[in-house]
Every structure is written in C-alpha cells, then in structure tokens.
Amino acid sequence: MFLNDQETATDLLYYEAIAKTVVKLVDKTLDSPVTVGVHGDWGAGKSSVLKMLEASFAGNDRVLCLWFNGWTFEGFEDAKTVVLETIVDELRRARPTSEKVKEIAKKVLKRIDWLKLARKAGGFALTAATGIPTFDQVKGLYEFAASFLAKPQEHITAEDLKAAAEKAGDFIKDADESSDNLPEHIHAFRKEFKELLDAADVDRLVVIVDDLDRCLPKTAIATLEAIRLFLFVERSAFVIGADELMIEYAVREHFPDLPPSAGPVSYARNYLEKLIQVPFRIPALGAAETRVYVTLLLAENALGSDDARFLALLNAAREDMKRPWKSRGLDRRTVESAMGGSVPTEVDQALVISAHVTQILSEGTRGNPRQIKRFLNSLMLRQAIAEERGFGTDIQRPVLAKIMLAERFYPDFYEQIARLAAHHPDGQPDAVRQFEEHVRHPTTANDEDDEQGATKARKGSRGTQAAVATEVAEWDKNQWAISWAAMEPSLINVDLRPYVFVTRDKRSSLGGLAAASHLEGLVEKLMGPTLMVRGAADEIARLTAPESEEVFDTLRGRILQEDKFNAKPKGVDGLVRLVTVHPALQRRALEFVRELPIEKLGTWAASSWGACFRDAGVATDFQTILKAWSEQTENKVLQKAAHGIAKLAQRG
Structure with a gap:
C-alpha cells in the first residue's frame, strides 16, 4: 500500500x-x-x-x-582508525581462504592498533591535520607503561597498562627505525595496504x-x-x-x-x-520528470514491480527521460501505447493525480524524490484511514491531493478553507466557489458575483457577502493560491468536510507530512528563549531546504496562534535565526510579516527583522511595509516604532 x-x-x-x-x-x-x-x-x-x-x-x-x-x-x-579497520576487515572477509591475505591483514591491523593506542594515551602533541603521534611519543608511552607496572595507581589497573605496553612493544619491535617521522608512518601504511591488495589479487578495490x-x-x-x-x-x-x-x-x-575565501572559491x-x-x-527533478516519477510510483504500487504492464510502462518512461527537455511526462497517449491500449483503473487514477499535482509538487519540493514520495505516502495513508473508518467512498484521491497541496505548501490558506468548510452546512464554502470561478472564468465570475451580491443585499445578508469578498481578495493577491485554484479537479459543489477531517490527523507539531523527531526537537528550541535559539545554530545549519521550509511553516503557525502581539511572541527569534541561516526563506518571512494583525502589534514587529532581510529586493519591500505602518493611525505604538526604524534605515 x-x-x-x-x-x-x-x-x-x-x-x-x-x-x-x-x-x-x-x-x-x-x-x-x-x-x-x-x-x-x-x-x-x-x-x-x-x-x-x-x-x-x-x-x-x-x-x-x-x-x-x-x-x-x-x-x-x-573515526579515522574505525574507517581503516573496517576496510581491512572487509578485505579479509572477502578473501576468507587466503592465508596471505590473513597474514598481511594482521600486520596492517597491528599498525592500526598502534594508532588507536596512541590516540587513547592522551597528552600527545597530535597534529591538526592527521591526529597521529610520532614514533618517539609512542615509544615514550611504552617505556612509561612498562615502568608503571611496578607501582600501579588506583585509577588505572596493572592489567590495563600491561595490555597497552604489550601492544606498543610489539609495534616497536617490528617498526623500522626510519619511521620516526610522520611521513614515513603514512608511507609505511600505504605500502602495507598495497601489499594487502596484491595478496587479495584484485585489479581494483x-x-x-x-x-x-x-x-x-x-x-x-x-x-x-x-x-x-x-x-x-x-x-x-x-x-x-x-x-x-x-x-x-x-x-x-x-x-x-x-579564512573566509581564497579568491572566487572558498577554502x-x-x-x-x-x-x-x-x-x-x-x-533535482523538473516538472516533466516529477510527473513521470509520480505516475511510476503509483503504478508500481498498484500493479507490482514484476507486472508486465508496469515493466512496459517503465521502459516507456526511460525512453521518455532520455531527453527530458522534450518529455511530455508520460501522458495518456504514451501510457496507452505502452500498455497495449488498455489502462487499468489504478494507473488511470495515477495519471490524473500526476497531471494535477505535478507543477506545485515539483516547485514545493524542489524536485526532491524523497519529499515527493512522502507526500504520496501521506496521501495513501489518509485514504486508507478514510476507508477503515467507513467513509472511503466520500474521498476521491485527486481532490484529496489538491487539499493536501494547500495543507503542505500554504498552511494558512488550508486553515482558512478548513474553517470555512467546517462552518458551512454542506461543506461547500462560498469563498472557495467564488475564488475558483474568478480564477477560471474571471469575467463571468465577476458578473455572477455582482448579481448574487445584489440578491444577498436585498435579503439582508450584506455581512456574509462582505466576509466572502474579503477572503477572496486576500487569496487573489497570492500567485500560489491562484495556481492552486486553477488546478483540476474543481472543488465547486464538493463537500470538503471529509477531506478536512482526514487531513487533520497530524500527530506531531509539524504540519502536512509526518515529521522527523529531530525537527520537532529543533522547533521546541526555536520557540524557546534567545540563548536556546543560539544553541541550536548547528542544527539549523544542517537542515536541508525542504526541512527548513517545514520548520519555518511550523514556527509561523505557532506564532500566529498567539492572541496577543503587543509583546514579542515566542518563536520570533527562532524564525529570524532560521531565515538568517537559510536566506531562501526571506520572501516567506516577508509574507509572514504582512500577515501580522496591525492593530495588535507592539514595537517588536518593526525592529525584529533587520538581521534576516539581507536581499536588496526583500529589504526594499520591508521598508514599504514599515512606511505603511508609519502612516496608519489605528496603532499609534506601531506607527511610532515603524517611523523610527525607517528613519534609521535611511541614515544607514
């Protein structure tokens, strides 16, 4: 499944x-x-x-x-000696019957034992580049360990030092006098390792x-x-x-x-x-490759990897991907041809889903196969849950996929749709209908809206119509939402309540897909005080692009859940730090700032973002926001703060 x-x-x-x-x-x-x-x-x-x-x-x-x-x-x-020891052991296991391999491997492993012994001895002036002591240092350890046996101290047993002395002594007896300097150690190891390859009788390791x-x-x-x-x-x-x-x-x-760089390339x-x-x-996968990948994943899941129809489809896909710039992304004609004119229902549905979600899924995951697979897994899991609960017939995969795209890539938009669907008697929000009609048929939709608005006004429903118009106007400013509304299938006359129910099964604090526990832990740190945020610097830096977006969305959602914004909410410092380390998130952070409720904001809203808005275009757009805040009159505290920050920026 x-x-x-x-x-x-x-x-x-x-x-x-x-x-x-x-x-x-x-x-x-x-x-x-x-x-x-x-x-x-x-x-x-x-x-x-x-x-x-x-x-x-x-x-x-x-x-x-x-x-x-x-x-x-x-x-x-x-880790150095672990790498060396593991590879030598693997060579020995690969040639279990060769006495010569065993003999030379034993010799090489003895040298590795010496390296491990030297590392554990402590107090050596190890080189920064290799971490290897000189021969004299190991010899000193041996002499010290041997003499120590006469008067053992409480914190180290005589048996421990005896074993250490024996290992060091064995090495010293066999060592070449010339191996006193570091390069000789390296050359000796390489020589022995080449002898091991000769004994293994291979052309290439x-x-x-x-x-x-x-x-x-x-x-x-x-x-x-x-x-x-x-x-x-x-x-x-x-x-x-x-x-x-x-x-x-x-x-x-x-x-x-x-140093930070050496000419055009960093050190x-x-x-x-x-x-x-x-x-x-x-x-990364392009749009056509994403469509092919989604289709193949779902087809393999439905038919099995050994099914002749799937193998024929896979061969057609490979032929198609030889020239991805010419690819049509496994369209229906190609699939029908590969399968001899008969397309199974499951594959037909895979074609529908791949055609609908490809563009947004490709852009949202940046063509990452694992993120695409996780999305599809979540899609199938939710449909399976619906079937187990007895309302599987109310769920259509293409509609579910469209709802999940909003949930994954535009959580606030999804939350608005979910709220509207939950409060509508038929689960068919007027705002969704109006927005889709506006996007798909702008002229017709406007005419119909005018007529319906006049009818509702005559019936005394001006408040409801105003609310719908406000939400549609907000969505119409966002290109992502417009692209989403234009996607098939249409949600007009679709009861969205079962889809909202089945997509609200999140068990972690992170939205959309099931998140890894290390991300949940990082979110908690970024929601904490400033010192805790600073301590998470390494974890932030190790985030991949999709992971950084997931953490951003979670922080953003938790910050917006606050009822009071007069003081800086928890999570803002973490959000700023995240965007500073991952500058690709700057535009999303700017959209977040635009969403903040002006009438509730304190001075922090104007002064918290300087560290993360480094891109010239983003910085300019933020100055536009500050200017608008400084000219509004409903929040005098924010007005004064925004005016001051804007003036400082101009002086800088």
Whole structure:
C-alpha cells in the first residue's frame, strides 16, 4: 500500500545512467587512485545510485566492492582508525581462504592498533591535520607503561597498562627505525595496504562511502582524511555519497580559523575539491520528470514491480527521460501505447493525480524524490484511514491531493478553507466557489458575483457577502493560491468536510507530512528563549531546504496562534535565526510579516527583522511595509516604532 523510503530496487528515475558513468570512470583509471563524489540533497537518491553502482560490480571477480556507511560509526572516539579497520576487515572477509591475505591483514591491523593506542594515551602533541603521534611519543608511552607496572595507581589497573605496553612493544619491535617521522608512518601504511591488495589479487578495490553528510563534522572530516592520507593508493577507488554543502559546512566547523575565501572559491570548497576529484551532482527533478516519477510510483504500487504492464510502462518512461527537455511526462497517449491500449483503473487514477499535482509538487519540493514520495505516502495513508473508518467512498484521491497541496505548501490558506468548510452546512464554502470561478472564468465570475451580491443585499445578508469578498481578495493577491485554484479537479459543489477531517490527523507539531523527531526537537528550541535559539545554530545549519521550509511553516503557525502581539511572541527569534541561516526563506518571512494583525502589534514587529532581510529586493519591500505602518493611525505604538526604524534605515 505504501512506498518504501529506503534505497529503491527499481530505478524509476533512470539514475542507472549515472551509475554506469561512474563504473566506466573507475574501469578507465585502474592504475590510479580516484575519489568520486555523488552529490545531492538529502532524499535526492544518492544511496540508490550507490546501490546500483554496487550491483554493477557484482559478479566481477577482478573488482572488490566494499560498502562503508559513515553514519553507522558516528560517535566512535576515533573515526579515522574505525574507517581503516573496517576496510581491512572487509578485505579479509572477502578473501576468507587466503592465508596471505590473513597474514598481511594482521600486520596492517597491528599498525592500526598502534594508532588507536596512541590516540587513547592522551597528552600527545597530535597534529591538526592527521591526529597521529610520532614514533618517539609512542615509544615514550611504552617505556612509561612498562615502568608503571611496578607501582600501579588506583585509577588505572596493572592489567590495563600491561595490555597497552604489550601492544606498543610489539609495534616497536617490528617498526623500522626510519619511521620516526610522520611521513614515513603514512608511507609505511600505504605500502602495507598495497601489499594487502596484491595478496587479495584484485585489479581494483572500490569502496562506497554512504551517508557521510549525516555525520557530525568531526566524523565526516576524519573519514575523508583517512581515505586521502592512508588508503589513497594505486588500484583504489572511493565513491562518496554526500551533500557537498554539508561537507563544506563540516570543513568550516572542523577548521574554524580558515579564512573566509581564497579568491572566487572558498577554502571549504577548495578543501572539498582536493579530497574529491570527480564530482557527480544528481539534478533535482523538473516538472516533466516529477510527473513521470509520480505516475511510476503509483503504478508500481498498484500493479507490482514484476507486472508486465508496469515493466512496459517503465521502459516507456526511460525512453521518455532520455531527453527530458522534450518529455511530455508520460501522458495518456504514451501510457496507452505502452500498455497495449488498455489502462487499468489504478494507473488511470495515477495519471490524473500526476497531471494535477505535478507543477506545485515539483516547485514545493524542489524536485526532491524523497519529499515527493512522502507526500504520496501521506496521501495513501489518509485514504486508507478514510476507508477503515467507513467513509472511503466520500474521498476521491485527486481532490484529496489538491487539499493536501494547500495543507503542505500554504498552511494558512488550508486553515482558512478548513474553517470555512467546517462552518458551512454542506461543506461547500462560498469563498472557495467564488475564488475558483474568478480564477477560471474571471469575467463571468465577476458578473455572477455582482448579481448574487445584489440578491444577498436585498435579503439582508450584506455581512456574509462582505466576509466572502474579503477572503477572496486576500487569496487573489497570492500567485500560489491562484495556481492552486486553477488546478483540476474543481472543488465547486464538493463537500470538503471529509477531506478536512482526514487531513487533520497530524500527530506531531509539524504540519502536512509526518515529521522527523529531530525537527520537532529543533522547533521546541526555536520557540524557546534567545540563548536556546543560539544553541541550536548547528542544527539549523544542517537542515536541508525542504526541512527548513517545514520548520519555518511550523514556527509561523505557532506564532500566529498567539492572541496577543503587543509583546514579542515566542518563536520570533527562532524564525529570524532560521531565515538568517537559510536566506531562501526571506520572501516567506516577508509574507509572514504582512500577515501580522496591525492593530495588535507592539514595537517588536518593526525592529525584529533587520538581521534576516539581507536581499536588496526583500529589504526594499520591508521598508514599504514599515512606511505603511508609519502612516496608519489605528496603532499609534506601531506607527511610532515603524517611523523610527525607517528613519534609521535611511541614515544607514
């Protein structure tokens, strides 16, 4: 019934082309080490591409493909040695019958043990770049540990130090005298690692590193440096799946004293480009690709991934996506042709939904496959709930999808519709009818409204008509609402009450889709005092664009629930901080300011936004708002504050 959010086994987005390109690159650079980056936002499909890459190497005995998930080892004391140890262990498991591999792997692991021992010893002058002590430092640890056995102290047992001394002693006995300086350590490890590859008898070692952008900065940087310093040898290839913006953020956090830039490119970007030689960026889905994706997801869900009709449709989609700029997005004619002229009811409904929601869903999710899938999952979940409660026949998927688009991307608009539907005797709000008719048939609608307005006025219903006109006028100022009203299906003569009921099943504080718990926690911090907001800086910076929008919508909704606005409401400081870190939200913040009830506002409304309105156009529009506030007369406190802030801005 529902769509799995894990790496997909079926390539619905034709990402196989990216995987095949990476395979060709690896095959053509057999004698050279290479690092390849597969970049994209969270939910863009990086892990799916990496799984396809792994599958491409399956069955090739000359290529050994290993999988390393950085997030799995989050929280380990020394991520560098964990990376090294994991890869050596995987090599040993891949060649279980080779005595030579076992022997050399044991030698390499002993050196890794020395590295771990050195890290745990404490008090070393570790280098910032590698975190590796010199040979003399480890030798000093050994001598200290050996002598310590005679007079053990209470806080460390003799057994602990004996084991440490034995490990350090084993290494020192086997170590080359020339290994006293740091470069020699690195060269020795690389030499031993190459011997291990020779023993494994492979033409190429391919290590796939996934979920690196989910790690804390320290872990992400340690993983990348382990790859470059120790494992970057001939016949090795590393394919790293990560959002490059998150890795740049990790670089800035790990090296806070870096200057801001080096010419046109930041130091953080230069660092990333040094570590990753060949970047592949997974593009966001365009409108046509979104339509194809939605259709395929729903068709696969209805028919099954092994159904011959679905496979025929998938082949047609792949052919269509070869030239996405020419794509019609799997229109009905293409689907009918792929399925031999007979379109199952479920697929027909998938076509209807994809045609209707594509534009807004593509723009709202910024073409992110995971966000699209979550929307569809929520859609199917709600229809299933309606069926279980016994009113499934009152719910039509296309109508539900349209209502959910408003809920997800314009929550205030949705709340108005929900309120109007709940209070209308038939669940068919006059405002919705009037707005849709105005958008679809502006001339006819205006004539009808004039006639109906005159009739209602004669019946003494001028107050109701005025309320309807006010809401329609407000919606008519918003291009999103206009596009929504123009979408099929029309909601005229549709009882919206069952749709409102089934979409009000939110269990978290976040609107629309089921939200991750870390977002709920962040919202609570941003609703807190200033110090708590400042403490959430790292979490804010790690948000993806869709997540930042979700947090913004939640904060906005909770702020607007306040009855009093004379003092600054909780959440405003958090909202400002969020928009400052994610400047793409500036326009949405400006719309929020416009929505504030002028008659209730205190001085904070004029003075709180300077930090986040950095875009010149947004700043100019905010000055227009301040000017309007300074000229109004119903709120003297706001008038005076807005006048003062506007004058300060002019002087600045």
